[in-house]
Amino acid sequence: MKQIGVIGSAYCGEELYNTAYKVGQLLAKKRYILINGGLGGVMEASAKGARDAGGFVIGVIPFASRKGANRYCNAVIATNMGHARNMIIVHSSDAIIAIGGGYGTISEMAIALKEGKKVVAISPEIRLPRLIAVDTPEKAVEMVE
Amino acid sequence: MKQIGVIGSAYCGEELYNTAYKVGQLLAKKRYILINGGLGGVMEASAKGARDAGGFVIGVIPFASRKGANRYCNAVIATNMGHARNMIIVHSSDAIIAIGGGYGTISEMAIALKEGKKVVAISPEIRLPRLIAVDTPEKAVEMVE
Amino acid sequence: MKQIGVIGSAYCGEELYNTAYKVGQLLAKKRYILINGGLGGVMEASAKGARDAGGFVIGVIPFASRKGANRYCNAVIATNMGHARNMIIVHSSDAIIAIGGGYGTISEMAIALKEGKKVVAISPEIRLPRLIAVDTPEKAVEMVE
Amino acid sequence: MKQIGVIGSAYCGEELYNTAYKVGQLLAKKRYILINGGLGGVMEASAKGARDAGGFVIGVIPFASRKGANRYCNAVIATNMGHARNMIIVHSSDAIIAIGGGYGTISEMAIALKEGKKVVAISPEIRLPRLIAVDTPEKAVEMVE
Numbered sequence: 001m002k003q004i005g006v007i008g009s010a011y012c013g014e015e016l017y018n019t020a021y022k023v024g025q026l027l028a029k030k031r032y033i034l035i036n037g038g039l040g041g042v043m044e045a046s047a048k049g050a051r052d053a054g055g056f057v058i059g060v061i062p063f064a065s066r067k068g069a070n071r072y073c074n075a076v077i078a079t080n081m082g083h084a085r086n087m088i089i090v091h092s093s094d095a096i097i098a099i100g101g102g103y104g105t106i107s108e109m110a111i112a113l114k115e116g117k118k119v120v121a122i123s124p125e126i127r128l129p130r131l132i133a134v135d136t137p138e139k140a141v142e143m144v145e
Numbered sequence: 146m147k148q149i150g151v152i153g154s155a156y157c158g159e160e161l162y163n164t165a166y167k168v169g170q171l172l173a174k175k176r177y178i179l180i181n182g183g184l185g186g187v188m189e190a191s192a193k194g195a196r197d198a199g200g201f202v203i204g205v206i207p208f209a210s211r212k213g214a215n216r217y218c219n220a221v222i223a224t225n226m227g228h229a230r231n232m233i234i235v236h237s238s239d240a241i242i243a244i245g246g247g248y249g250t251i252s253e254m255a256i257a258l259k260e261g262k263k264v265v266a267i268s269p270e271i272r273l274p275r276l277i278a279v280d281t282p283e284k285a286v287e288m289v290e
Numbered sequence: 291m292k293q294i295g296v297i298g299s300a301y302c303g304e305e306l307y308n309t310a311y312k313v314g315q316l317l318a319k320k321r322y323i324l325i326n327g328g329l330g331g332v333m334e335a336s337a338k339g340a341r342d343a344g345g346f347v348i349g350v351i352p353f354a355s356r357k358g359a360n361r362y363c364n365a366v367i368a369t370n371m372g373h374a375r376n377m378i379i380v381h382s383s384d385a386i387i388a389i390g391g392g393y394g395t396i397s398e399m400a401i402a403l404k405e406g407k408k409v410v411a412i413s414p415e416i417r418l419p420r421l422i423a424v425d426t427p428e429k430a431v432e433m434v435e
Numbered sequence: 436m437k438q439i440g441v442i443g444s445a446y447c448g449e450e451l452y453n454t455a456y457k458v459g460q461l462l463a464k465k466r467y468i469l470i471n472g473g474l475g476g477v478m479e480a481s482a483k484g485a486r487d488a489g490g491f492v493i494g495v496i497p498f499a500s501r502k503g504a505n506r507y508c509n510a511v512i513a514t515n516m517g518h519a520r521n522m523i524i525v526h527s528s529d530a531i532i533a534i535g536g537g538y539g540t541i542s543e544m545a546i547a548l549k550e551g552k553k554v555v556a557i558s559p560e561i562r563l564p565r566l567i568a569v570d571t572p573e574k575a576v577e578m579v580e
Contacts, residue, residue, distance in 0.1 A: 001219065001220070003211070003220060003221070033219075033220050035220075035222075056201075056219075056220070058203065058220055058222070060222065064236050064260075064517060065236070066148070066236075066237065066239075074146065074178075074201075075146070075148060075178050075180075075201070075203055075220070076148070076237065077180075077203070077205065077222050077233060077237045078233070078236035078237045079233050079236065080232065080233070080236050080516065080517040080518070080519070081233075081374070081377075081515065081516045081517070081519060082377065082381075082499060082515040082516070083377045083380075083401050083404070083405075083515070084371070084374035084377045084378075084515070084516060087225065087371075087372065087373045087374045087377075088222060088223070088224050088225070088226075088233075088374075090373075091209050091210070091211075091223035091224065091225050091372075092211065092221065092222045092223045094211075102404070103400040103401065103403050103404035103418070104400070104401070104404055106396065106397070106400040106418070107396070107397040107398075107400040107401050107404075108397075110393040110394070110396040110397040110400065111373050111393065111394070111397050113393050114373070114392070114393035114394055114397075115209075115373075126416070126418075128393070128396070128416075209372060225371065225372040225373070225374070226370065226371045226372070226374060226519070226522075227354060227370040227371070227522065227526075228370070228522045228525075228546050228549070228550075229370070229371060229516070229519035229522045229523075232516075232517065232518045232519045232522075233519075235518075236517075247549070248545040248546065248548050248549035248563070249545070249546070249549055251541065251542070251545040251563070252541070252542040252543075252545040252546050252549075253542075255538040255539070255541040255542040255545065256518050256538065256539070256542050258538050259518070259537070259538035259539055259542075260518075271561070271563075273538070273541070273561075291509065291510070293501070293510060293511070323509075323510050325510075325512075346491075346509075346510070348493065348510055348512070350512065354526050354550075355526070356438070356526075356527065356529075364436065364468075364491075365436070365438060365468050365470075365491070365493055365510070366438070366527065367470075367493070367495065367512055367523060367527045368523070368526035368527045369523050369526065369527075370522065370523070370526050371523075377515065378512060378513070378514050378515070378516075378523075381499050381500070381501075381513035381514065381515050382501065382511065382512045382513045382514075384501075405499075
C-alpha cells in the first residue's frame with residue numbers, strides 16, 4: 001500500500017489547518033497510509049482529515065513514549081530520536097506533501113529531495129531545486145498518485 | 146489501540162516459525178497492532194499470522210527503503226538506522242513478546258526491561274531479571290493483555 | 291573545550307575546498323575541536339586544514355564502519371544512521387559554519403537554527419531566517435568565537 | 436588511531452569504579468582513544484582514569500545537549516537518541532571492554548557481538564556466546580590490543 005508523508009509545522013493558523021485536513025481526507029480516500037510527525041498543527045490536521053475519511057495514520061514522534069502523539073493517529077512510532085525522526089518519515093514515504101512549515105519542514109524536504117523522492121509543497125516558504133509547488137490540496141494529492 | 150512488539154531472529158526453524166505465527170494470530174484476534182522488525186524468520190511468521198487473522202502489522206526495518214520488508218507488513222517504517230531500530234520497536238510497544246532469538250533479541254529485551262516494559266519470552270535462551278518466561282503463544286498473549 | 295561543526299557538500303570545487311581548508315586551520319589555531327561529517331569535499335578539506343594546524347577533528351559518519359571516513363579525522367564516530375547523523379553533528383556543536391553545500395547542508399542548517407544555534411554560512415545557496423552570511427573564513431571563525 | 440569502547444552502568448560501587456579507572460588509565464597509556472557513554476559510574480571512572488594518564492576521551496551521550504556529560508570527556512557527541520547511542524558506541528569502537536553493568540550494558544554487548552566485535556568483560560553478570568570474560572583491567576586491555 002502506498003505511504004505518503006505529510007509534513008509541516010506543529011503550530012499553524014486556521015487556513016493551513018484546513019488545508020492539511022483536506023490533504024489528509026483526500027489521501028485517505030485514495031486508501032493511502034498517511035505518515036506524519038504525530039504532533040499538533042499540520043500533523044494533527046492531516047491526521048484528523050484522514051481519520052474522518054476512514055484512513056490509516058501513523059504518527060512518527062520524536063519522544064520516547066506514545067503518549068505525546070495527537071489522538072488521531074491509528075498507530076504511533078515512538079522514536080526517542082528528536083529531529084532524527086524526520087529522516088525516518090522521509091525514508092518511510094513514497095512521496096511527501098509539505099504544507100507551510102518552518103525549519104523542521106525544510107530539513108525534511110531537503111533530505112527527501114536528496115533521496116530522490118517527489119516532494120510537493122503547498123505554500124512553501126522556501127524554493128529548493130526539484131521542489132514542486134502547488135496551490136491546492138487536490139493538486140498536491142494528484143501529484144503524488 | 147494497543148501496540149505489541151514481537152521480537153525474534155530473522156532466521157528460525159519450523160517450530161519457532163509456527164509459534165510466532167500463532168502469536169501473531171492471537172494478537173490480531175485481540176485487535177492489537179503488531180509491531181516488529183519487518184524481516185524474515187520470527188518477524189515474518191508473526192506478521193503472517195496476524196495478517197491471516199485480519200490484524201494490522203507495522204514492520205520497523207533497519208534499511209533506508211521499504212523494499213527490504215517482508216510482504217506481510219501492512220505498513221513499513223524504514224528507519225535507515227540498523228540496530229538502533231530495535232530501540233524504536235521497544236519505545237513503540239506497550240509490551241514485548243520475545244520468541245527464541247539471538248543477540249538482537251537480547252538487546253531489545255534488555256532495553257525494554259530497562260524502560261520498565263513488560264517482556265514475555267517464549268523459549269528464551271537467556272535469563273534476565275524481570276523477564277517473564279512462558280511456554281505457549283496463548284500464555285504469552287494472555288500476559289500482555 | 292569548544293566544539294565547532296563545519297558542514298558542507300561531500301563534493302566541491304577547488305575554491306570551496308580552499309575555503310574549507312582555511313576554516314579548519316583557523317579553528318585549530320583557536321584550539322577548538324572540529325566536528326564534521328567525516329567524508330570528502332568540504333568535510334575533508336576542513337579536516338585537513340585543522341590537522342595541518344595541529345587541531346583535533348571528529349568525523350561523524352553515516353556508515354556502520356570507521357573505514358568510510360577521510361584520513362584526516364583524529365577520531366571517527368560511526369553512527370550507521372545515514373542522514374540522521376546530521377542531527378548529531380548539530381547537537382554536538384556549539385556553533386556551525388556552513389560552506390557552500392547542497393540538500394544535506396540545508397537540512398543541517400535548518401535543524402541547527404531550530405535548535406537556536408548560531409549558524410554562519412560562507413557562500414550560502416539559500417537564505418534562512420537568522421542565518422548569518424559572511425564572505426571569508428576569517429569572518430566565519432570570528433563569528434563563532 | 437585505535438578506538439576502544441568502555442561500557443558499564445551509570446551507577447557503580449567503589450570496586451567497579453576503581454576497576455574502570457584503571458582500565459581508562461591503561462588504555463590511555465597505549466594511546467588509544469576511549470569512547471564511552473559520557474555519564475556517571477563506570478563511564479566517569481574510565482574517563483577520569485584516561486584523562487589522568489593523558490588520554491583522549493569521547494563521551495557519546497543520550498541527550499540533546501553537551502551539558503549532560505561528565506567533566507572528564509575531552510569531546511562530547513550529543514546524540515539526542517537515548518539508548519540508540521549504545522549502537523553508535525559499538526560501531527565506533529574497534530573492540531569493547533565491559534565492566535559490570537546492567538541492562539544497557541547487556542544491550543551493547545549483544546549488538547557488539549552480533550557485529551562481530553571483540554567484547555571483553557570484567558565481572559560480567561551474564562554469559563553470552565563469544566563474550567570473553569577476564570578478571571583484571573590488565574588482562575582486559577591486553578585482550579583488546
